[in-house]
Amino acid sequence: MHRHGVLELLDRYVARYPTELVVVDHIRQFVRQHPDCFERSCREGHITGSAWVVSSDHRQVLLMHHVKLERWLQLGGHADGETNPFAVALREAREESGMSTFREPSGEVAPLPLDLDVHRIPARGSEDAHLHFDLRYLLVAGRGQHPIRNEEAHALAWVAQEEIPARSDEESLLRMWRKAPERLASSGVAQAR
Numbered sequence: 001m002h003r004h005g006v007l008e009l010l011d012r013y014v015a016r017y018p019t020e021l022v023v024v025d026h027i028r029q030f031v032r033q034h035p036d037c038f039e040r041s042c043r044e045g046h047i048t049g050s051a052w053v054v055s056s057d058h059r060q061v062l063l064m065h066h067v068k069l070e071r072w073l074q075l076g077g078h079a080d081g082e083t084n085p086f087a088v089a090l091r092e093a094r095e096e097s098g099m100s101t102f103r104e105p106s107g108e109v110a111p112l113p114l115d116l117d118v119h120r121i122p123a124r125g126s127e128d129a130h131l132h133f134d135l136r137y138l139l140v141a142g143r144g145q146h147p148i149r150n151e152e153a154h155a156l157a158w159v160a161q162e163e164i165p166a167r168s169d170e171e172s173l174l175r176m177w178r179k180a181p182e183r184l185a186s187s188g189v190a191q192a193r
Helices: 003-016 018-033 085-097 161-167 171-186
Strands: 045-054 060-066 075-078 115-121 130-141 153-160
Touching: 003 018, 018 115, 018 130, 045 085, 045 171, 060 161, 075 085, 085 130, 115 171, 130 171, 153 161, 161 171
Parallel strands: 045 130
Antiparallel strands: 045 060, 045 075, 060 153, 115 130
16 A cells, blocks of 8 residues: 555545544645655654554453653554555554454555544654644544553553543544444444443
8 A cells, every 4th residue: 555545545434434524635735745744854844654453352452651752552553664554553453452363343454544644743852843743543442452551651551431531632542432332333333331
């Protein structure tokens, strides 16, 4: 998947979520204007991939308290040249959780993101402030795995679904929390709340 693959993915996404046309157009414009959109060297910003990881029984979500950003967030990170955002999300889920087994509930070869978000990353050290054009995927963790925190997190925790709004008031996080049950239901898998 190159830039045209991401553009096709965005077309499929807006067909499912037509009320999100503004964010889709923002990402489209960025991808069209930046051949290096998958690289950190793109100073304006870059494509990132995230994972909204739910437990195998769908009762909990795995969140990390990010070292650099000092907030509870979903797992995710930079594409670093990978042009398939789902592969990025899956890689980051594995690296940041220490777990290896996940499934994407739709079973599609090119799954649709659960959510899209464009957010500003503040300047830090020699790194200028920039944007993350984040494609976020729903993943279900395999049974019997236990997350292991890495150096990017102060903490890594399974958070009960009903506790998500108390853990974070960030709209982008809450949006994924609200969208996940519908996505699981449409794939034939009910989510407990």
